[in-house]
Amino acid sequence: MRKILVVSYSQTGQLTKVVDSIIEPILNDEHIQVDSLTIKPKVKYPFPWPFFKFFQVMPESVYMKKVELDASTLVTRSTKNTTNRTDIENNDYDLIILSYQVWFLSPSLPISSFLQSDQAKKLFHNTPVMTVIGCRGMWLTAQEKMKSLLTNLQANLVDNIVLTDECGAGFSFLATPLWMLTGKKKPLSWVPPAGISDQEITQAQRFGEALNQRLLKDSNIIETPVMKGLGAVKINEKLIFSEKIGHRSFKIWGKILMLLGPQNSFRRYTGLFFYSMFLLALIVTIVPITALVIKLITPLFKKKIARQKAYYAQPSGE
Numbered sequence: 633m634r635k636i637l638v639v640s641y642s643q644t645g646q647l648t649k650v651v652d653s654i655i656e657p658i659l660n661d662e663h664i665q666v667d668s669l670t671i672k673p674k675v676k677y678p679f680p681w682p683f684f685k686f687f688q689v690m691p692e693s694v695y696m697k698k699v700e701l702d703a704s705t706l707v708t709r710s711t712k713n714t715t716n717r718t719d720i721e722n723n724d725y726d727l728i729i730l731s732y733q734v735w736f737l738s739p740s741l742p743i744s745s746f747l748q749s750d751q752a753k754k755l756f757h758n759t760p761v762m763t764v765i766g767c768r769g770m771w772l773t774a775q776e777k778m779k780s781l782l783t784n785l786q787a788n789l790v791d792n793i794v795l796t797d798e799c800g801a802g803f804s805f806l807a808t809p810l811w812m813l814t815g816k817k818k819p820l821s822w823v824p825p826a827g828i829s830d831q832e833i834t835q836a837q838r839f840g841e842a843l844n845q846r847l848l849k850d851s852n853i854i855e856t857p858v859m860k861g862l863g864a865v866k867i868n869e870k871l872i873f874s875e876k877i878g879h880r881s882f883k884i885w886g887k888i889l890m891l892l893g894p895q896n897s898f899r900r901y902t903g904l905f906f907y908s909m910f911l912l913a914l915i916v917t918i919v920p921i922t923a924l925v926i927k928l929i930t931p932l933f934k935k936k937i938a939r940q941k942a943y944y945a946q947p948s949g950e
């Protein structure tokens with residue numbers, strides 16, 4: 633019997649849908665046991681997000697500060713039945729599917745907190761991991777940080793699947809925050825809907841089919857990517873530089889905001905007010921200028937950009 637563990641957290645349910653679609657072809661197979669572990673933060677994050685609450689979590693997300701989590705139970709799933717179990721410490725999975733969303737160019741706080749827990753240490757040690765990201769479209773830096781969390785756990789990253797918002801990099805700058813702040817995917821008629829398209833989510837079943845075949849081919853440990861040639865990721869080279877600048881700015885502001893005071897303190901809110909003004913100014917001035925400069929200089933750095941694209945596309949490839 634092959635065993636896989638699905639670790640997930642989702643605020644709107646989007647990432648749950650993605651993962652469910654991926655594992656759909658496996659759930660029917662009697663030779664594969666699928667366990668699920670849902671991460672539950674002790675203090676629930678609001679959805680939709682009040683404006684300042686949304687930015688409140690930036691410093692802690694970027695610095696991957698641990699938040700308290702509720703104890704989770706393992707659920708063994710199949711299309712026929714589901715059973716709750718408590719033997720959570722067992723570390724004998726053939727693969728862990730670790731799904732996460734990106735918060736401020738970093739793995740979301742519930743997931744980065746879980747990955748720093750003793751429970752994760754036991755579950756992930758020496759285990760092959762396939763990351764599944766569902767986000768707006770800027771995930772490169774988050775995945776670099778994820779790699780370091782997995783290295784600390786001595787886990788082995790074998791695949792990475794990424795699904796991003798259908799409206800594209802430009803519009804998603806507006807559409808996704810609007811979704812997060814209003815709870816509506818299309819609150820304005822002239823802005824395209826936020827979120828990953830239903831079609832992309834359905835098509836994610838191809839990853840489950842490939843995984844099913846690989847798991848049943850032999851009983852060897854999965855050491856190499858299974859998702860090669862399936863379009864598991866798509867690298868938008870225009871975002872590589874923007875992510876680097878954005879993350880640097882988050883780190884500087886994150887440090888200042890944390891020094892000002894803890895979340896919900898008056899001093900943190902005051903800092904957040906100035907930060908949000910700065911961010912707005914940045915989005916309407918520096919972001920378009922940088923995009924233009926990047927467009928102009930891209931042809932001069934073709935080789936370097938190609939190398940970076942190949943690097944970020946690892947291990948599954950475009």
Ligand SMILES: Cc1cc2nc3c(=O)[nH]c(=O)nc-3n(C[C@H](O)[C@H](O)[C@H](O)COP(=O)(O)O)c2cc1C
Pocket residue numbers: 641642643644645646647648686689733734735736737738766767768769770771808812
């Ligand atoms: C606080 C916060 C920050 C976010 N920052 C990013 C980001 O930096 N890059 C990105 O691509 N998406 C970002 N998103 C979008 C999420 O990655 C994700 O697409 C969305 O929250 C839906 O995920 P869910 O499955 O938890 O509902 C952010 C969302 C939230 C709530």
